[in-house]
Amino acid sequence: MTAVIETTGLSKHYPKGVRALDDVSIALEPNRIHALLGRNGAGKTTLMQLLTGQLIATSGDMRVLGGHPFENAQVLSQTCFIQESQKYPDGFRAQDVLAVARTLHPQWDADFERRLVADFRLPTDRQIKKLSRGQLSAIGIVVGLASRAPVTFFDEPYLGLDAVARQLFYDHLLADFAEHPRTILLSTHLIDEVANLLEHVVVIDEGRVLIDADADELRGRAYDVSGRADAVAAYVDGREVVAQQRLGGLANATVIGPIDAAARAELDAAGLTTSPVSLQALVVHLTRTPELATASL
Ligand SMILES: Nc1ncnc2c1ncn2[C@@H]1O[C@H](COP(=O)(O)OP(=O)(O)OP(=O)(O)O)[C@@H](O)[C@H]1O
Numbered sequence: 001m002t003a004v005i006e007t008t009g010l011s012k013h014y015p016k017g018v019r020a021l022d023d024v025s026i027a028l029e030p031n032r033i034h035a036l037l038g039r040n041g042a043g044k045t046t047l048m049q050l051l052t053g054q055l056i057a058t059s060g061d062m063r064v065l066g067g068h069p070f071e072n073a074q075v076l077s078q079t080c081f082i083q084e085s086q087k088y089p090d091g092f093r094a095q096d097v098l099a100v101a102r103t104l105h106p107q108w109d110a111d112f113e114r115r116l117v118a119d120f121r122l123p124t125d126r127q128i129k130k131l132s133r134g135q136l137s138a139i140g141i142v143v144g145l146a147s148r149a150p151v152t153f154f155d156e157p158y159l160g161l162d163a164v165a166r167q168l169f170y171d172h173l174l175a176d177f178a179e180h181p182r183t184i185l186l187s188t189h190l191i192d193e194v195a196n197l198l199e200h201v202v203v204i205d206e207g208r209v210l211i212d213a214d215a216d217e218l219r220g221r222a223y224d225v226s227g228r229a230d231a232v233a234a235y236v237d238g239r240e241v242v243a244q245q246r247l248g249g250l251a252n253a254t255v256i257g258p259i260d261a262a263a264r265a266e267l268d269a270a271g272l273t274t275s276p277v278s279l280q281a282l283v284v285h286l287t288r289t290p291e292l293a294t295a296s297l
Pocket residue numbers: 014015018019020021038039040041042043044045046047
């Protein structure tokens with residue numbers, strides 16, 4: 001399938017040796033929800049700014065919907081970028097933002113916009129500078145969803161949003177995505193909250209791609225083992241382990257690798273139980289132990 005977002009050796013360097021993005025090559029398939037994950041300062045915002053024509057790359061190439069995004073009205077009219085700290089003109093109210101957004105996005109759905117405004121309880125006639133942090137985030141979420149842009153970037157869109165509002169965002173995103181498939185690139189630190197939405201995961205670390213994998217494949221890269229401490233110790237001996245915990249006579253270990261038939265038989269014989277690793281735990285482990293992230297490919 002042709003990628004809707006493609007980068008080749010994309011880099012953004014700043015003076016004093018800062019490599020905000022370094023030789024990034026990714027290809028994202030259309031009509032999927034992709035996650036862009038990584039620690040603070042990893043380069044997520046930089047990548048999104050490059051892909052939306054807000055920054056010029058130091059080197060490398062990129063294509064969004066087949067074109068280079070920089071000053072490309074045709075590409076940009078088909079994309080929507082929701083940033084964490086969006087600035088608005090003085091005196092603007094949410095309804096002004098929505099009015100502008102309506103003109104920018106050809107696929108805008110006004111009915112959906114109204115439903116979202118009501119669900120997020122967004123006071124559209126209040127000045128933006130008087131809105132709470134969460135209400136400010138809600139504006140971005142309404143725009144990002146109602147735009148129905150074929151390529152939508154959400155860069156940590158929910159700073160300050162309460163748990164109910166975050167769940168509303170996930171529910172609306174999933175329901176609307178099912179009816180109107182499009183390409184979503186979502187950057188977040190709340191990995192477990194969005195794990196069920198994700199189909200593909202890109203993790204960057206210090207500007208470089210650390211993991212680029214389908215979410216299911218990634219989940220299959222490790223498993224948790226728990227049971228009697230001596231049995232767990234015997235099982236993990238000679239295997240790649242990224243985390244271990246011991247509580248009295250019991251232990252738990254996170255083991256890298258798929259569970260094949262032989263491993264399963266060994267686990268059964270030892271009376272050990274297994275469970276899937278959470279995506280967040282796995283990303284944390286692999287980011288801490290980068291050699292395992294690539295070794296287990
Ligand atoms: N204008 C700039 N000048 C110098 N360094 C910069 C500039 N913009 C970004 N950086 C650096 O580039 C790196 C990547 O920043 P970026 O904002 O892309 O990270 P991020 O992954 O979005 O982080 P976070 O999760 O904290 O939002 C950081 O080390 C940052 O300090």
